[in-house]
Amino acid sequence: MRYSLLSQFQGVLVGAAIGELLGISWAAQVTQADQLDLTAPQLPLNCPEQWQRLLSSTLTGEKLSASKPRWGHLVVLGTQSLVQRGELNLADWQQFRQRHAQGTADLETLEASKMAIASLPIALFFHEDETKLYQNLERVGQWSASEPSSILASFIISLAIAQALQNQFHPQRSIPQMIAAITRLETKLGRPIAEANHMAILMQQLAQVQTLLEHQASLERARSQLCQPLQATPTPHELKQIQPIMATLYCCLATPSDWRLAVLRSLQMKIAPALVTTLTGAVSGAANSLAGIPVEWRLILDQTNGISTLKSLWQVVEFEAEVTELASGLLATWSGTYDTQKFPVKRYHVPAIAAPRVIRPR
16 A cells, blocks of 8 residues: 655654653563573563553663663754755764763764664655665765774664665565665766675675565564574674664564564664664554554654653653644655745644645755
């Protein structure tokens, strides 16, 4: 089914928020040993009522603010900056980092997990041009002194979102298309986009996910194989960078039409739960749109316990309606037919948007 682009943009941002909240809450309730033990029993999270009890326990124990990733709210800043500027402006990001830094670690490099989350607005804004997409991800990586593996990981997630927005997200075709996109990109740029060992690790992991999908492997088998060391004998750091990305691809492509199931299965992978559920929520949100996210799950973002759940998580927004409004503004700016400074997109209003390069050049 082909969803509206507006609903898909909204699905990415809302899906990321819900996924991050679920991942953090799950990690706060499960011991570190159980998270690493693949045979340990899982928390029952099959219905919103069970999830609500989990969230209530997490918020009551005041574990959310202490355990949440520090870069999830860069999604909001990146979206706001793109809407206001109409292009990637790293000065805005720098100002945000300085305002919200809680220690010197926040001003260091963006590791793969943090950059993959922070680059979600970039994936949306440049989804129709893979060369511009990579070049802007590379700008963010160079500005933040991120490792090449971080840029490569973000590019893979961005390609998955781009495929979903262009109705090309398919269990059997998506990964071969990603590999082809990387080849085309290196040809256009006239240079490799990663070191040979990083690219070898990536290709081997992509091939492994493709095999799992072709054989319709169970979650247990996928989890076991994706946690195994690679034949290319990478350093533990390199493997740690790429494993969450592969877990996200498997969860999204194994159940491409069911947002809820993809996100819940991402928790069972036991690979960086807060990160994998965030990225799974975003990618599956692009594939299934905002309409594909169950309403009862979305309502949890607006629940309050003195402060709204979303406010506790992302700090810079309070209600889901603000997130969908940001997505609407981003789509309007991307289309090139809407002046959001003179005519800001209002909450609950659906803007009239034409296809890019039809009314005027982008």
